[in-house]
Amino acid sequence: MEFLPLYHRAFGQVFEKAREEDQKRYSKNQSKALMLLNDHGAMLPSRLGSCLNLQRGSLTSMVDSLAESGYVEREPDEEDRRKVWIRLTENGKFEATEQRTILQKRLAQRLSQLDLSNQKKLHQGLELVLETLHLLVTKGTTEPLGKGVHHG
Numbered sequence: 001m002e003f004l005p006l007y008h009r010a011f012g013q014v015f016e017k018a019r020e021e022d023q024k025r026y027s028k029n030q031s032k033a034l035m036l037l038n039d040h041g042a043m044l045p046s047r048l049g050s051c052l053n054l055q056r057g058s059l060t061s062m063v064d065s066l067a068e069s070g071y072v073e074r075e076p077d078e079e080d081r082r083k084v085w086i087r088l089t090e091n092g093k094f095e096a097t098e099q100r101t102i103l104q105k106r107l108a109q110r111l112s113q114l115d116l117s118n119q120k121k122l123h124q125g126l127e128l129v130l131e132t133l134h135l136l137v138t139k140g141t142t143e144p145l146g147k148g149v150h151h152g
Helices: 003-022 028-040 045-052 056-068 090-111 116-138
Strands: 072-076 084-088
Touching: 003 090, 028 045, 028 056, 028 072, 028 084, 028 090, 045 056, 045 084, 056 072, 084 090
Parallel strands: none
Antiparallel strands: 072 084
């Protein structure tokens, strides 16, 4: 149980500084949503809410705000009119990429405090954690997070 407190102590400021540097004043969840949609493509609201651990009402308000800002749009499903996909606009893709660049710069600054040997150990450990989390999350489901990303 000591992982989360240590993680927040080691990296919490990295994420806060990155958000401050971006100066768009997104909420944490808005920022996460933009990056999730950029990484995984269009998502159903239920899946996006699940990834962000948001209830339907909070998710709807967040998506409304992002849509009003021109970062996402709702797209009806071609086969099932009851479904609506949330997808990034070109503006949203630009913002997500900009956020990722700022975050990567801040993370690199933080990790540069470690020598190369410890950076490699951290990387290997995180790869193992990521692999294990993928196993836990995908256990019992074959459904992808989103429609997929089409860069082009």
